[in-house]
Amino acid sequence: MGALLTLDGVEAGYGAMQVLKGVSIEVQEGEIVALIGANGAGKTTTLNVISNVVPVRAGRVRWREELSSGGSIVDTVRRGIIHVPEGRRLFADMTVLENLEMGAFLRHDPPGVRSDIERMFALFPRLQERQEQRAGSLSGGEQQMLAIARGLMAHPRLLLLDEPSLGLAPIISQQIFRTVRELNQTQGVTVLIVEQNAHAALGLAHRAYVMETGCITMSGPAAELRDDPRVKAAYLGE
Amino acid sequence: MPLHLAESGWSLFVLTLFNALTEGSTFALIAVGYTMVYGIVRLINFAHGEVYMVGAVTAWWLFVTPQVPLWLALLLAMGVCAALGWSLDRLAYRPLRNSTRLAALITAIGMSLILQTVVQLVISPNFQSFPETTRATVKDAGIAARAAPDPAAAEVGELRIGAEVPVWPGERPTDGWVPIGWTRAGETEPALAWAPGASLEVKQGLPAAVNADLLGGARIKLPLKDVLIWIAAAVMMTGLHLLVQRTRLGKAMRACALDRTTAALMGIDVNRVIAATFMIGSAMAAVAGVLYSVKVGGNISFRMGYYPGVIAFAAAVLGGIGDLKGALLGGMLLGFAKAFFATYVRSEYDFAFCFSVMILVIIFRPYGLLGRPSAVRA
Incomplete structure (x- = not known):
């Protein structure tokens, strides 16, 4: 069986700036794949291309062997590609509960949505306490939990996580990573995670890609990359 | 013409209060269209005043020409304006x-001019008026029954007692000297004639006033057409509030207003939400256009949307653009400012006064009365 998601020589950018210069990656069903690299390497743009937020200029993105680049954002959501964007991007003036409802926007099974909301509250009890509060009033860690929970409400087949630990205290980040692993193990959610915290990402993922200025420079099982001297020097500060 | 308090007193004050509520309701109904569209698209839809105008013109035409009942004319005008709003968004x-x-702003101004020109070409550049009614029954045909006013008239059978005749827009029939119809030879539709001595029983579209009991037992005459506008504004604003807060579409609208890209990442079809926003705002402008024109009676022309549109825009900015309650507050504030300034200071400068109020508020509260600095990118 082919890969769940394939990027094939993808080029993309903003205006005159070319950000991705031929990116090829693959994600298999059931995997956690990490994309690590320095600021500005193109990690976020890669996720934006997958969810059709940014159009491809060359190359293509395939979902289960079918072309998915060139369509709309909503098309990718319909396929089950759920993008939890960098900086959470919650609907700050809407309540926690409403944010979760928005995550289930395309679902038409209100009882199922309600029971999923209960499931999210079991997973993140803090959200239950604050369900009637404005999302903007939550702490950074709570916001990240809500962003992930909102993504899960759509029953993702592939969860794109962009910098979930950004700006969070180490203990909160660990909790987030632990949750991602649980979701992967217990519910089989496939995850493509972009992280600056290479150490944590390589500890979480099965496989990883290293990205530098718009190109993939290394790839392999996460455990191997963690021991690679170049990765150690550049990203793990060892 | 300026009036003086000494001559008028209490009743003038009450009349001004009614006017203020009516103007305020009208401005608020138009302002929500500006504010909803701005909230989501960050576009000032300068053609929105013309949507108000098209609503009034459509209902006027339906009422006068195919003579549909007023309530139906109102509903159809809402439909026409919703379609117009959708088309503006889709095409422009x-x-x-x-x-x-x-680019979008200049296009909006262009659409405004196009709509004005099209309406001018279709209905003529003259002012039209909303008649009280379009039919009347002849009670006494007067001399018209004995001698046709036009020698070319072959028969005056239309003027027999009990016949129903058309009453022309803008003519208020009074006993003794009434404009009524008569039929030319070879034509089936009666034409206008003046018939001295005739009297008509006019079918009133709406009674002019209703009595209401106030607290304390005092009775007050409420102008019915004004009351209709107040009720329409209250019902529609409440309905819109519930729609935005409670329904799936409303939540999608709020999500799009906060962050369009992320809304799309939830699977929300942003273009459809924007189209729905244009349609709802336009239908509300149609209600304002129709009911206000029915109240005023006249003033229907291709230019009628300009001032209400501009004032409603000022109201939306004043209340805090993007905020529905702000549109209501801003509309009411400018309605009161306009009505009271016109009555007690100078009616020539009422619009200028409205703008002065807006400018003053914006100096001290740049985001409007209820607006907040937006975290969302402009």
Whole structure:
């Protein structure tokens, strides 16, 4: 069986700036794949291309062997590609509960949505306490939990996580990573995670890609990359 | 013409209060269209005043020509304006969604001019008026029954007692000297004639006033057409509030207003939400246009949307653009400012006064009364 998601020589950018210069990656069903690299390497743009937020200029993105680049954002959501964007991007003036409802926007099974909301509250009890509060009033860690929970409400087949630990205290980040692993193990959610915290990402993922200025420079099982001297020097500060 | 308090007193004050509520309701109904569209698309839809105008013109035409009942004319005008709002977005604004805001703004001004010109060509550049009614029954045909006013008239059978005749727009029939219909030879539709001595029983579209009991037992005459506008504004604003807060579409609208890209990442079809926003705002402008024109009676022309449109825009900015309650507050504030300034200071400068109020508020509260600095990118 082919890969769940394939990027094939993808080029993309903003205006005159070319950000991705031929990116090829693959994600298999059931995997956690990490994309690590320095600021500005193109990690976020890669996720934006997958969810059709940014159009491809060359190359293509395939979902289960079918072309998915060139369509709309909503098309990718319909396929089950759920993008939890960098900086959470919650609907700050809407309540926690409403944010979760928005995550289930395309679902038409209100009882199922309600029971999923209960499931999210079991997973993140803090959200239950604050369900009637404005999302903007939550702490950074709570916001990240809500962003992930909102993504899960759509029953993702592939969860794109962009910098979930950004700006969070180490203990909160660990909790987030632990949750991602649980979701992967217990519910089989496939995850493509972009992280600056290479150490944590390589500890979480099965496989990883290293990205530098718009190109993939290394790839392999996460455990191997963690021991690679170049990765150690550049990203793990060892 | 300026009036003086000494001559008028209490009743003038009450009349001004009614006017203020009516103007305020009208401005608020138009302002929500500006504010909803701005909230989501960050576009000032300068053609929105023309949507108000098209609503009034459509209902006027339906009422006068095919003579549909007023309530039906209102509903159809709402439908026409919703379709117009959808078309404006689809044809003019959506292709420019990712271009500069200035391009969309200039396009909006262009659409405004196009709509004015089209209406001018279709209904003539003259002022039209909303008649009280379009039919009347002849009670006494007067001399018209004995001698046709026009020698070319072959028969005056239309003027027999009990016949129903058309009453022309803008003519208020009075006993003794009434404009009524008569039939020319070879034509089936009666034409206008003056018939001295005739009297008509006019079918009133709406009674002019209703009595209401106030607290304390005092009775007050409420102008019915004004009351209709107040009720329409209250019902529609409440309905819109519930729609935005409670329904799936409303939540999608709020999500799009907060962050369009992320809304799309939830699976929300942003273009459809924007189209729905244009349609709802336009239908509300139609209600304002129709009911206000029915109240005023006249003043229906291709230019009628300009001032209400501009004032409602000022109301939306004043209340905090993007905020529905702000549109209501801003509309009411400017309605009161306009009505009271016109009555007690100078009616010539009422619009100028409205703008002065807006400018003053904006100096001290740049985001409007209820607006907040937006965290969302402009």
